[in-house]
Amino acid sequence: MHAIDVHGLVKRFGEKTVVDHVSMMVEQGEIVGFLGPNGSGKTTTIRIMCGLLTPDEGGGRVLGYDLVTEALKIKREVGYMTQRFSFYEDLTIAENLEFVARLYELRPVREHVDRTLEDLGLTSRRNQLAGTLSGGWKQRLALAACIMHKPKLLLLDEPTAGVDPKARRDFWDEIHRLAAEGLTVLVSTHYMDEAERCHRISYISYGKLLATGTVSGVVREAGLVTFVVEGPGLERMVSEIARLPGVEQVAPFGATLHVVGSDEKLLSDSLAVIASRPGVTVTRGDTSLEDVFIQFMSKAQDNMA
């Protein structure tokens, strides 16, 4: 059984189609990264999967339950962490956890709360108002509250936005530990390093799923070639290179320029002129996931125009 098995999901808000025939299969215990620009439909797709929204078209099963008719059963076994901290800032840490425990009908409440506080290392601060926690701690509290009822599927909507690198690293270690225990995770993110920590990624843009697979698979399938240009006066060369035939992206990376295109022959011919200049070297480089996404985004914009 797949943890997520949905197909042809469509969601419209008025005239706007926010989710456009999205299908997705996620194996149990998998960590799947959900990527795409702002407003691409990530949050809406996640909300459909946890039963918050009903799709206009399509359907499928989440944890074996029907998306449309068994939303309440899905809610009981899914943990959903919203983009914004959405627990009660005017309740203490312990009160928030007690509230969640009672809503999920976990018994005894006290025991569940105490264990969660201990795991979090927040036992001594249990009576502190949640609103007074720092961003990183709020995120840890939210995650703890989401997994207290031992969900089988965890849906995380940009969980690490505004969290420092150390807290992000800890967060991801925790996600991998949970996945190892069999929890399935779907996580939306903007960070490339986080995408690279996922078993698989799915890229969505303007409501359409454009690519899915492992990071290296997605990069390979994009069929992009990257050349690294080094030498004096790079800044002045940017606009010149951008106009060359076959060049699709030019981006400065420190003391180098990454030039990306999909036609290797055309690109290398174009760059030969640049390479012939004194002090300038052009070498073959690795295409990064970010290059692939920039390519997706500019293509999608072309389609919209």
Place this chain on the structure above:
Amino acid sequence: MSHSRFLSLSRFRALLIKEFIQMRRDRITFAMMLAVPLMQLVLFGYAINSDPKYLPAALVTTSQDHYTRAMVSALEMTDYYRFEHVVGSVREAEALMARGDVVFVVTIPSDFARKVDRGERAQILIEADATDPSVASGAISTLSTVASRALLRERGITPTEAEANRQLEVVVHRRYNPEGISHYNIVPGLLGVILTMTMVMMTSIALTRERERGTMENLLAMPASPLEIMLGKILPYFVVGAVQVAVVLIASSLLFDIPFVGRMWLLLLAVLIFVMALVLLGYTISTVANTQMQALQLTFFFFLPSILLSGFMFPFRGMPFWAQWVGEIFPLTHFLRVVRAVMLKGADMPAVAFEIAVLAGFILAYAAIALTRFRRTLD
């Protein structure tokens, strides 16, 4: 473990506890719930008086005969008039009134004493500043009785009812409240006004706060049904309403000596239905408003016409027909009728059954709107 789809007591309890904690922690709101009834009671009960007394008056007279003195002291005895100025000319008196120094000018003509002695019909002129008509109404209505009695007594005739009545020009007839004490009318009405304001406002804010702070999304993602969320939101404010009712009733008896001639259970029944309608209205508002600010604005959009057109501020029958018609759509209008009838007139169930049924109608209407609106806001 069986899980009810629509209503689980455990989940409902979770929502209730959470709501009470939040209520307790929001000190200002909590203080307001208790302070508002007391503050309004004191302000409306003591400070605002639609039957004002000791109004400044001027006396225009050229003679100092004993009839005039008798008249003046009789008028002052009514507590309505306070003669602060005695002037010799009408022009002076008019200047006083134009400046707002006096509300009344009582003019006693120079031939007044002579006419009274001869038994002729004597005249006095009372001019009232009618810019606020309600100010002078009580004073004027008692005037003719008092004046004629005083005159008869002064001429050595013990005024019998018949004799005094012959000269009555204004019939004063106030049922249920013979002395015209305005807080008899205002304090029971305040019960309705206080509940309208706090109940609608608190409930509408409580739910929009969840949406504004983003906690609504989380709440809906957890296994809580719309019915549980609605009841969990409403019940705590129900309790607050009960406390407010107790405060107003105790205060009305201790501070204002309002007679309670009707049946307590009937009043409480009406209050229960009224409060139910109000919290549901608040809940309905919260399904429309996106922010707490909007909820507040909508509450006041409802609250102001409620107090103006319900018969709380102004006599309901004194309003034009269209305004009465508009007034009927506010629960407060119907509640005021019930509460005044029960508290002051001792009305029984059949007498107020219709108004109570109308209040119950509001419950059905608001609940229907709230639940349908809520389902839509899920998507």
